[in-house]
Amino acid sequence: MITFSSQDVVKHYAGVVALARGNLEARSNEVVALIGANGSGKSTLCKIITGVVAPDEGQLLLNDQSVSFAAPHEALRVGISAVYQELSLVPTMSVSENIFLNHEPLSYNIVVNRRAIRQKTQSLIDLFAGTVRPSLTPDTLISSLPPDEQQIVEIIKAISQDPKIMILDEATSSLDNRQVTRLFELIKQWKSQEKAIIFISHRMGEIFRIADRVTVLRNGRTVDDHKTDDVTEKQLVNLMVERDAIEFQPASSLDSRISELGQKPVVLRVVDLQTDILKKVSFELHQGELLGIGGLQGQGQTHVLKALFGAIPSDGNITYNEQALISKHPTHAMRMGVAFVPGDRAREGLLFRTSIFENLLLPSWSRYGAFLKIGLARKDANKSAESLRVVMDGIDMPVSSLSGGNAQKIVIGKWLQRKPSLLLLNDPTKGVDVGAKGEFYELLSVLQKSGTSIIFYSSDDEELIGLCDRVLVMYDGRIRRELAGTDLSLVNLIAASLDTSGEDWA
Amino acid sequence: MMHSLQARYHRVVGNKTFVFPLVLFLLVVVVNLYLQNNMLAPRVLNANLRSFTPLIFLAVGQTLVIIGGSIDLSLGTIMSLVAAVMVTRFTDDASTSQFLLIVLLGIGVGLIAGALNGLLVAYIRLPSFITTYAISYIYAGIALWILPRPGGTVPILIARAYRALIPYGIPIGVFLVLILLLLWSFLRSTRFGTFLYAIGGYIRAAYTSGVPVERHRLVTHMIAGAIAAFAALFFVLNTGSSDARIGQQLTLDSIVATVIGGTPLSGGIGGVAGSILGVLILGFIRNIVSFANVNSWFQPVVDASIILVALATPGFVNLIRQQFVKKY
Numbered sequence: 001m002i003t004f005s006s007q008d009v010v011k012h013y014a015g016v017v018a019l020a021r022g023n024l025e026a027r028s029n030e031v032v033a034l035i036g037a038n039g040s041g042k043s044t045l046c047k048i049i050t051g052v053v054a055p056d057e058g059q060l061l062l063n064d065q066s067v068s069f070a071a072p073h074e075a076l077r078v079g080i081s082a083v084y085q086e087l088s089l090v091p092t093m094s095v096s097e098n099i100f101l102n103h104e105p106l107s108y109n110i111v112v113n114r115r116a117i118r119q120k121t122q123s124l125i126d127l128f129a130g131t132v133r134p135s136l137t138p139d140t141l142i143s144s145l146p147p148d149e150q151q152i153v154e155i156i157k158a159i160s161q162d163p164k165i166m167i168l169d170e171a172t173s174s175l176d177n178r179q180v181t182r183l184f185e186l187i188k189q190w191k192s193q194e195k196a197i198i199f200i201s202h203r204m205g206e207i208f209r210i211a212d213r214v215t216v217l218r219n220g221r222t223v224d225d226h227k228t229d230d231v232t233e234k235q236l237v238n239l240m241v242e243r244d245a246i247e248f249q250p251a252s253s254l255d256s257r258i259s260e261l262g263q264k265p266v267v268l269r270v271v272d273l274q275t276d277i278l279k280k281v282s283f284e285l286h287q288g289e290l291l292g293i294g295g296l297q298g299q300g301q302t303h304v305l306k307a308l309f310g311a312i313p314s315d316g317n318i319t320y321n322e323q324a325l326i327s328k329h330p331t332h333a334m335r336m337g338v339a340f341v342p343g344d345r346a347r348e349g350l351l352f353r354t355s356i357f358e359n360l361l362l363p364s365w366s367r368y369g370a371f372l373k374i375g376l377a378r379k380d381a382n383k384s385a386e387s388l389r390v391v392m393d394g395i396d397m398p399v400s401s402l403s404g405g406n407a408q409k410i411v412i413g414k415w416l417q418r419k420p421s422l423l424l425l426n427d428p429t430k431g432v433d434v435g436a437k438g439e440f441y442e443l444l445s446v447l448q449k450s451g452t453s454i455i456f457y458s459s460d461d462e463e464l465i466g467l468c469d470r471v472l473v474m475y476d477g478r479i480r481r482e483l484a485g486t487d488l489s490l491v492n493l494i495a496a497s498l499d500t501s502g503e504d505w506a
Numbered sequence: 507m508m509h510s511l512q513a514r515y516h517r518v519v520g521n522k523t524f525v526f527p528l529v530l531f532l533l534v535v536v537v538n539l540y541l542q543n544n545m546l547a548p549r550v551l552n553a554n555l556r557s558f559t560p561l562i563f564l565a566v567g568q569t570l571v572i573i574g575g576s577i578d579l580s581l582g583t584i585m586s587l588v589a590a591v592m593v594t595r596f597t598d599d600a601s602t603s604q605f606l607l608i609v610l611l612g613i614g615v616g617l618i619a620g621a622l623n624g625l626l627v628a629y630i631r632l633p634s635f636i637t638t639y640a641i642s643y644i645y646a647g648i649a650l651w652i653l654p655r656p657g658g659t660v661p662i663l664i665a666r667a668y669r670a671l672i673p674y675g676i677p678i679g680v681f682l683v684l685i686l687l688l689l690w691s692f693l694r695s696t697r698f699g700t701f702l703y704a705i706g707g708y709i710r711a712a713y714t715s716g717v718p719v720e721r722h723r724l725v726t727h728m729i730a731g732a733i734a735a736f737a738a739l740f741f742v743l744n745t746g747s748s749d750a751r752i753g754q755q756l757t758l759d760s761i762v763a764t765v766i767g768g769t770p771l772s773g774g775i776g777g778v779a780g781s782i783l784g785v786l787i788l789g790f791i792r793n794i795v796s797f798a799n800v801n802s803w804f805q806p807v808v809d810a811s812i813i814l815v816a817l818a819t820p821g822f823v824n825l826i827r828q829q830f831v832k833k834y
Contacts, residue, residue: 050714052713052714071713071716071718072713072714072715072716073716073717073718076716084714088710088711088714088715089708089711090703090704090707090708090711090712090774091707091708091774092703092706092707092708092774092775093703093704093707093774097700097703097704098711101700101701101704101712101715101717102697102701102715102716102717104697104700106697110696110697111695111696112695112696112697112699112700114695157715
């Protein structure tokens with residue numbers, strides 16, 4: 001039996017309070033969920049528990065004894081391991097080397113036993129058998145894996161240490177339904193092996209599926225701690241954000257909107273779009289339409305967006321505003337008014353060390369003349385940061401000082417500067433908290449009203465149902481089904497995602 | 507499909523980064539043979555290899571540091587310093603035990619210099635590029651203070667034995683390279699080797715995985731310093747004396763050899779075998795230029811142009827391959 005708790009932990013970053021009073025308790029045979037809006041201090045609390053950062057005040061108790069960690073390996077030594085939100089894998093190394101990094105089995109006490117590493121890795125991968133592609137082997141390089149499999153490798157890496165306390169920080173954000181289901185089966189096993197699990201997720205449904213207890217953080221303070229059975233989703237959301245839950249558009253107005261849209265001109269016509277993943281994808285997009293793309297992750301949704309943007313080579317006919325959109329290169333697509341908001345904001349969307357100001361204006365400097373009109377540029381940047389309601393210390397702060405949700409606003413904001421007529425969104429709300437999502441939805445509807453056409457890929461099914469006029473459900477590189485009007489329901493979406501084969505998905 | 511292809515490409519080429527230098531090496535050897543017919547005669551080969559050996563050691567040390575995500579621009583001056591220490595302590599008729607003692611002293615100096623670099627880079631967290639560049643002037647200055655004029659001496663018998671040593675008709679340089687490769691493959695298979703690649707690949711991931719990043723970086727720089735001391739030893743044994751400025755230009759050569767050998771400056775990938783090939787390629791290119799009767803004033807230009815082409819070729823190949831992939 002083990003109990004671990006953080007007591008009144010405080011952490012400041014350069015004057016900003018990241019954590020004001022972080023209290024959390026984890027026990028053997030129990031899954032405790034830690035929830036809170038972005039910037040509420042979940043990740044900071046995690047990093048303190050795992051020894052990545054040191055707390056300014058407060059203490060950590062392991063079985064009622066005070067402990068402190070100067071570095072991650074000290075936390076590992078007492079049996080705490082974590083699946084981190086920002087991936088902690090070395091991209092240039094193989095899956096097996098990453099999993100056993102720092103606890104490699106040795107022969108003769110010195111030489112790394114590669115065969116043992118490979119075998120053990122294979123048996124760990126087999127835990128997720130059936131939900132990962134066969135290309136995931138112990139020798140695969142991390143950099144060649146898609147995000148969901150990288151996340152699975154992270155999970156495997158954490159469990160390979162046989163920890164007493166395991167932290168899963170947004171560990172499901174890249175996983176599809178089947179992978180999540182498998183993970184939850186595994187978590188139940190681990191729980192029965194006397195492990196204590198700390199589970200962090202934005203997906204409310206998952207918390208009710210897996211957690212025994214919920215601890216709520218708000219603005220760096222632990223505000224509540226409940227048995228999961230004693231609370232409702234709505235109560236938790238209210239605890240997290242100090243305002244009412246976000247409102248989805250009422251479904252009744254959908255049909256009238258659809259017919260309205262039918263009269264609007266078609267701006268984008270895609271015929272037989274093909275890449276190495278996509279197989280003859282065809283669809284149309286009306287002006288001012290918000291078209292959703294859904295389905296299990298990795299079925300080609302991102303490829304559709306990237307092909308339209310010219311970021312990957314493709315075949316087929318694309319006409320945009322009656323002009324052939326031969327997307328050879330993103331600059332060409334940009335010139336025609338197409339903007340692409342990438343999903344992996346850390347890698348593709350932002351320069352983290354550069355200021356918010358420069359990030360916002362990066363795609364649109366050409367508008368400010370050869371000798372840059374900095375004053376005007378700053379004014380525009382301030383205006384757009386304000387309209388996006390970015391929480392910041394000023395536009396000269398680096399993007400790295402922002403919380404995840406606010407950083408995502410910058411990614412979108414920088415493309416809005418160019419006033420695009422077609423916006424391609426690649427899973428923009430992944431890992432974004434409920435409050436920021438609400439603001440993001442408002443932003444989308446404002447854009448839509450001003451005539452911007454939007455294609456919106458999301459891994460959040462409910463979001464697609466709530467927001468979109470039409471949803472294309474993709475499976476294996478094809479559009480499996482188009483859902484609109486009364487057909488557009490969660491049941492239909494999930495059924496189509498699974499190719500209506502009646503697979504057991506939950 | 508795409509991913510598996512990519513994975514296969516990485517497995518075949520990514521783990522064997524020395525494929526390109528190997529091709530280049532064979533090319534250079536063929537051209538060199540054409541210009542210098544007796545190149546493969548044991549005596550000539552031995553002389554050539556002996557003159558390459560110091561740079562081979564430096565390049566191996568540099569490669570370690572670069573794979574670990576750092577760089578050491580003072581490596582050549584560490585070699586100068588150690589060489590200066592050695593040739594001023596050696597006597598013409600030193601006994602073997604005296605000789606070994608002074609060699610140990612030299613290695614100690616190399617370790618200390620490497621430790622100083624490592625402390626500044628790993629613990630004080632200064633950028634290695636600037637730090638080691640600045641510190642190189644300190645090592646160079648001390649070397650000049652110890653050995654103001656070119657000169658010094660080495661134990662004659664030992665040096666003569668080293669120069670003439672061709673066991674089983676194979677030049678001594680070949681054995682030294684084999685020893686280096688053996689040591690490297692051992693290091694690569696230890697936990698230390700894995701950490702080296704992890705730190706160079708993504709230092710934050712290594713840190714959160716519990717790798718003792720700081721200590722490891724310190725030790726890496728120390729090993730590089732010790733290897734530079736060996737470079738100094740084989741240099742003075744070959745030439746019989748030293749010059750306080752001898753190592754300076756070798757620093758950049760060691761980096762060029764590393765990069766030609768397939769270890770990128772970004773860290774986390776590559777290996778020592780390629781770097782050794784890189785040194786041989788550099789050496790033979792210089793041989794070729796001097797045998798091709800190029801005007802000696804013009805030699806550095808030709809020399810540098812060939813090196814530049816060698817460095818740029820993988821980039822060109824990549825560019826062409828990408829065009830190819832885009833079309834099909």
